[in-house]
Amino acid sequence: MRANPSSRVFQFSDRVHELSAEELSIYRQLDPSKIPQHIAIIMDGNGRWAGKRALKRFLGHQQGAESVQFVVETASRINLPWLTLYAFSLENNLRRPKSEVSFLMKLLKNYLVGNVKRMNDNNVRMAYIGRTCDLPSEVRETMQWASEATTKNTGTTLTLALNYGSRSELVDATRAVVRSLIDEAHHRGCSLEDMLAADGLESRIDEQQITGSLYTAGMPDPDLVIRTSGEQRISNFLLWQIAYAEIFVTDRLWPDFRGLHLLEAIADYQRRDRRFGGLSESTDEAIDNLQPAEEVAEEIKDHLTPQPDPELSRR
Numbered sequence: 001m002r003a004n005p006s007s008r009v010f011q012f013s014d015r016v017h018e019l020s021a022e023e024l025s026i027y028r029q030l031d032p033s034k035i036p037q038h039i040a041i042i043m044d045g046n047g048r049w050a051g052k053r054a055l056k057r058f059l060g061h062q063q064g065a066e067s068v069q070f071v072v073e074t075a076s077r078i079n080l081p082w083l084t085l086y087a088f089s090l091e092n093n094l095r096r097p098k099s100e101v102s103f104l105m106k107l108l109k110n111y112l113v114g115n116v117k118r119m120n121d122n123n124v125r126m127a128y129i130g131r132t133c134d135l136p137s138e139v140r141e142t143m144q145w146a147s148e149a150t151t152k153n154t155g156t157t158l159t160l161a162l163n164y165g166s167r168s169e170l171v172d173a174t175r176a177v178v179r180s181l182i183d184e185a186h187h188r189g190c191s192l193e194d195m196l197a198a199d200g201l202e203s204r205i206d207e208q209q210i211t212g213s214l215y216t217a218g219m220p221d222p223d224l225v226i227r228t229s230g231e232q233r234i235s236n237f238l239l240w241q242i243a244y245a246e247i248f249v250t251d252r253l254w255p256d257f258r259g260l261h262l263l264e265a266i267a268d269y270q271r272r273d274r275r276f277g278g279l280s281e282s283t284d285e286a287i288d289n290l291q292p293a294e295e296v297a298e299e300i301k302d303h304l305t306p307q308p309d310p311e312l313s314r315r
């Protein structure tokens, strides 16, 4: 496995002894220097979990919130730097019954109030992405309180995607880029058109500019995306950021997902060969011994030059 190009200085965890016996047996099979930098999870299946038990959907969400805390704590024990959870999508907000949305908001608020102490005990810092400004004000206040109360923590950063949609994130980023260009042109006393003509459009709008204008600015891209409950789709989650992420889908429903399963997903990830559009490491070694490009060009020349069709030349 090759390291993510934006890789960090790795720090071994000194909290491994806090893992359960089952977790430890999987952790021991891992290469601790190749724990992903960033794992993003699409938590799905709360409703089905409840349905299978003839329970109301909201009990599935409640159980799902328990899973969140189990997984966060395991992540912090193995020193995972970034964990991002898709907790509430823009589409959930628009398309679910009002009663379910309002239950999810209450659950989120209670979750934050009830778990900030545990976040601090586990050195977890809280952050959010999404159009959070459209959430109810009492939820926003609690979110702000939780992030301020955990801001000094230096372990795992837990980012909750709330009222999040990747397409709207890209729209917001594009608007931010255009707004900052207009402001700059205004500041320089020229028109936007003249400024772009002088600087060159390519240098003013590029991948770096867009990456830096996303909600996730300053975060590394996810290395691994996990989706529970067996659906093989991305559901408008971090579309830009997961360009080279590995995807792990499990049939397990989110309320049944635990730290142990996070470690299993990491074990699977460590068996993958990440290439970032390049070639695998074994092929790279072979490339080091390659013959010069001119020799190769000469060798393959005949294969690339169109050959006359013998049938046609007989006619």
Ligand code: FPP
Pocket: 043, 044, 045, 046, 047, 048, 049, 061, 062, 064, 065, 068, 086, 087, 088, 092, 107, 108, 111, 160, 229, 254
């Ligand atoms: C999908 O289940 C999950 C959600 C709608 C959001 C995830 C919410 C939680 C895990 C609970 C609260 C989270 C926090 C951070 C406190 P679904 O209802 O789509 O399940 P289904 O597809 O089986 O119906």
